Structure formats: structure tokens, C-alpha cells
Amino acid sequence: MRPYNWSYTQFSQFNQDDSLLLASGVFLGPHNSSSGEIAVISLDTFALLSRVRNKPYDVFGCWLTDTSLISGNLHRIGDITSCSVLWLNNAFQDVESENVNVVKRLFKIQNLNASTIRTVMVADCSRFDSPDLLLDAGAPDNAPGRVFDLGSDGEEEEASPGPAGAKGLRRLLDGLLEGRAQPQLSERMLETKVAELLAQGRTKPPEPSTADARNKLLIFTTGCLTYSPHQIGIKQILPHQMTTAGPVLGEGRGSDAFFDALDHVIDVHGHIIGMGLSPDNRYLYVNSRAWPSGSVVADPMQPPPIAEEIDLLVFDLKTMREVKRALRAHRAYTPNDECFFIFLDVSRDFVASGAEDRHGYIWDRHYNICLAKLRHQDVVNSVVFSPQEQELLLTASDDATIKAWRSPRAVRVHQARRPRPRPFFSWFASQRR
Template structure:
């Protein structure tokens, strides 16, 4: 992709029938540039089918259906406020008629305190009722991460111990602004910008839509306190939104509804550096580096320090609850402003992750124990299980190597001596006697 001004490729994903490949890359440009692009490649002819702009580049992009993908765009509103627009794109954009849409706006979401939407992925809710592995709620003495249900009209509709999201009352915001104008309240420019943005969103945000059908969830990292991603946003995608047909700017939006509200928000109280779905799409695994207990974000550009130890958290997307204890063993050392994504992968029985401590790790999903520590000479950025054999894992590292690892069981099977087959004519001769 060098002819298209790509600096490097950072992410790829096959569609469900393995006929198309989505590749996400970063543009060449200044160090502070955040622009990227998504390319769709046919695996039959290896032809480049389409290119889609993607900003920021760590939105990555993902498939929604066999032939449609999700990308992002970022629009600045102020110094620390912005809005992220998520677009649905047709993988085949060489249509015969100009009246056929190849893109459609899915959602427009307000960002506060220098946060942005990153790392989008899609979970298929129709598979929740037949999980490959059913995890229990684990040790309830462990304080769970805060899960906010933003779409319920009453407490009775919330599933499990779900907390109501705290929202600033419109009157309270107006009172704060009036106090500042009267000279009774002193606010910094950043706090003032955030308060005004919150006031703007009041009454100008489209509430979540509920559907009884088992649809799909759009999942992404976000935040509300600082630029480092510390929350997971979840938004239901309805059936009519899964096609580029219809108005380009979406349907069912009044002129006053600038933004879309999220259905759920998971606050992990730390810097999220990786996410992955189980094969049945029911469980979300999250790599997070925790903030100190009780830490408060006073300046959105100065988030709290993050732990070196990585917590691998597990959330049940059907009940919206944290399950099991956090998995631990792997470590990372970079500070907030240099933190990077460490990819993880989940198979039926195992979960694997990279780390900055020059190792890849494998845990047992049933018993929450670390099974293997796989050595490299530098940071391990990405891991991937074979879709055909979960006891085969690939790890990719900054030491410029990709290593393949087999479990001891499969290694013994491959190394075991095999009986030599008897020649057919020898068998035939012995039976003639």
C-alpha cells in the first residue's frame, strides 16, 4: 500500500466467508497525524476493491456484514470536544447507478475531554443463547467495573446489578454557567468548554432505540474524563441500519438530534489497551492498565498514572456483568502518552495476549490459570489462534519474528512414531498361503 501513502498496516480482518480482507493502515505524515485508511481486498483475485478514509486510524474498522464495513471520522468542535461519526461502507463501491448509496451514516457521538472513539468491533447477539463456554459470575466480593445502562426507562428494566448512569441536570449546568457569568464561579477554559458541550447535548441527543430482535452490538473504546480510553461504549445496531440503502445521513433523526446516545457504558477505571471477543461473541475480554484506587482526573490532558500490571477483564455481553476474576501475569511499561494497543485473541477454551515484557501469554478460560509464557526478544504486539486448531498459536513481536507455538499434547502427537503400513502385495501373498 506504499503507492497510496500508507506508512504501515496495523490491523486486518477477514469477512465471515473469507472472501474479502479488510486491512487498516496509517497514512504517512507528521508525528501528530491521526489519519488512516481502510482497504478492502478480494481474496479471489487479490484486487483492491475499495479504499475508505478512517480517522483516527486506531478506529481500525470492522466488518458488519459479509459485504459492508464500519469506519470512523472525527470532527473537532473545540480544543477538547469533538464528535465521532461512524459510517457504514459498501465493500464494492463500483456501482452502476449514482442513485445507489455506497455509504451511510450509522451514528454521531459526542466526545468530551479530548476523548475519541477507537477500536470498533461488532458482536452478534443472536449467538448469545448458545455459548461455547458458560462463565459464572465469579467471586462477588471483587468490586465489579461500573456498567451503566443508558437505555432503560425504569430500574426494573435493568438486567442484573446495573447502575444508572450519572447525568448532569440541565438546570445544574445552567446554574454553573450563570454563576460564572455573575462572577461567583471560577472555571478554567477546559472545564467551561466541557460544561458548554454537555449543555449543548442536553435535548439534542437521540435516545437509544430498543428492539426485541437479537441484533448486533457495536463495541468501541471511549471516555468521558480524559483522552486515554477508559470506557467501553456499546450501541445496538438495528436491522434497518445494516444496509447502505436509505438516506446517506441516516434515518429517524429530527433536526434537533445532533448526537446519538449509547445503550451501555462500561467504565474500567484504567487505560484500555486491548479487546477481543470470544468465538460465540458473548464474552468481551479487555486488557486494561488500572488507575490508582480513588484517583481523580483534574485535567483531561493529564490522566492518572497507569499500573504496569495488565488486568485482563471479562464481561458477559448478555447480562452486562463482569464475570470471573481479572486474569493477570502480563505487564506493560509505557506511560499514558506512549501507550499502544496490545492485541489479544480468544478461542473456545483459551485466551491469549501479548505484552511489553517480551512474552506472549495463554490462560485457560475455564479455570483462570496461566498455562504458558512464550518468550520473544522484544514486545509481543499481537497473538492469534488458528481457527481450525485452538492449540496452535501465532505471536508477532517487535523483534521482527512471528512464532508458531503448539501445545505439548499436539507436539507429542506429531512427534509420535507412526506404524509403517504393510505393502499390499505382502498382505496378499500371506493370505494365499
């Protein structure tokens, strides 16, 4: 992709039938500016089919269907307020008619306190009822409640500003504009309050949850307190939204519905540095570096310090509950402003992750025990299981190597299958007979 001014490639994903490859990279623009771009490549002819802008670049992008993909765009509204727009794009954009859409806006989501949407992925709800492995239901006894259903009437909604709070904030703003009051908030806090007030009544509520197996879940990292990704947003995608047909700016949006509301939010109280889905799409595994207990974010540009130990959290996307205890063993050392994504992968029986401690790790999904520690000479950025053989793992590292690892059992099986060479004299004698 160098002819297209790509600096580097950071992510790739095959579509379901392995006919197309989505490659996500960083595009160098004029005046040394950089942005993300997604390329779609045919695996039959290796031709470049389309290029899609993607901002910020760590949205990565993902497939929604075999022929459509999701990208992102970011629009600044204020100093620490922005809006993320998620777009549905056709992989094939050489249409014959100008009346046929090649893109359509899926969702438009408000970002507060310098947060943005990153790392999008899609879970297929049709596979939830036949999981490869059914993990224990319910969160551990000592785990805090992390999942908030934003479409319910639960206690979580009490934390959002109600009509009385909105009226009080409106009176404060009116007083500031008329010079009758002195601001008691910092400029950034005031901007956030104003953004929250403006979004009230202008946000389209979540769609009613349905049991339609054709639904899919859009999953991404986000936040509400600081720029570091500390929350996971979940938004259901209905069957009629999985096509670019219809209005380019989306369907069912009134003149006052400027933003879309999320269906669920998972707050991990830490910096998210990796996510991966189980093969059945039911369980979400999350690499997170925890904030200190009881920490408070006073400035969105100064998030709390993060732990060196990485917690690998597990969430059931059908019940929206945290399951199992956090898997631990791997570590990371970079601070908040230098933190980078560490890819993980999940097979039927195992989960693997990279780490900054120069090792890759493998855990057993049944018993939550660490099975192997795979040594490199530098940071291990990415790991992936073979889709055909889960006991074969590849690890990629900053030491410029890709290593292949087999389990001892798989090695024994392969050695047993290998035919033993017959001695030369025996072969020669059989030919004479």
C-alpha cells in the same frame, strides 16, 4: 500499499466467508500529516476493491456484514470537545447508479474531555444463546460495578445533570456572558460543562432493547474524563441499520437529535490497551492497566498513572455483567502518553495476549490459570489462535519475528500420526518378492 502512501499496516480482518480482507493502516497525507485508511482486498483475485478514510487511525475498522464495513471520522468542536461519526461502507463501491448509496452514517457520538472513539468491533447477538463455554454469572464479590445501562431508570442516571443542574449551569453561563459573574472553573472544565448543556435535548435516546437475534452490538473504547480510553461503549445495531440503503445521514433523526446516545457503558477505571471477543461473541475480554484506587481526574490532559500489571477483564455481553476474576500475569511499562494497543485472542478453551515484558501468555478459560509463557526478544504485539486448531498459536513481536507454538499434547498427536519410514532393505526386499 506503499503506492498509496501507506506508512504501515496495523490491523486486518477476514469477512465471515473468507472472501474479502479488511486491512487498516496509516496513510501519509500532504505536509507529513497522517490519517487512517481501510483497504478492502478480494481474496479471489487479490484486487484492491475500495479504500475508505478512517480517522483516527486507531479506530481500526471492522466488518458488520460480509459486504459492509464500519469506519470512523472525527470532527473537532472545541479544544477538548469533538464528535465521532461511525460510517457504514460497502466493500464494493463500483456502483452503476449515482442513486445507490455506498456509505451511510450509522451513529454520531459526542466526545468530552479529549476522548475519542477507538477500536471498533461487532458482536453477533444471534450466537449468545449457544455459547461454547458458559462462564459463572455475576461479578466477583469485591469487584466494583462497572456496567451502566444508559437506557434504564437505574441509579446511574442520578449522576447525570438533571433539570435543576442544567438550569444552574445555564444561569452561570448567562452571568458570564453578561459580565455579572466570575468564572470559578478552568477553561477546559467550562468547555465540558457547556458541551454537556448543549447536548441535553439534542441527543437521540437509545433504541428500545429488543430480543431480535438479528441485532448486533457495536463495541468500542471511549471515555468521559480524559483522553486515555477508560470506558467501553456499546450500541446496538438493528437489522434495518445494516444496509446502506436509505438516507445517507441516517434514519429516524429529528432536527433536534444531533447526537446518538450509547446503550451501555463499561468503566474499567484504567487505560484499555486491548479487546477481543470469544468465538461465540458472548464474552468480551479486555486488557486494562488500572488507575490507582480512588484516583480523581482533575485535568483531562493529565490522566492518573497506570499500573504495570495488566488486568484481563471478562464481561458477559448478554447479561452485561463482569464475570470471573481478572486474569493476571502479563505486564506493560509505557506511560499513558506512550501506551499502545496489545492484541489478544480467544479460542473455545483458551485466551492469549501479548505483553511488553517480551512474552506472550496463554490462560485456561475454565480455571483462570496461566498455562504458558512464550518468550520473545522484544514486545509481543499480537497473538492469534488457528481457527482450525486452537492448540496452535502465532505470536508477533517487535523483534521482527512471528513464532508458531503448539501445545505438548498437539505435538504428541502430530508425531503419532506421522508414518514411520521403513528401512531401505525391507522396502527393497518387498519389491523383489
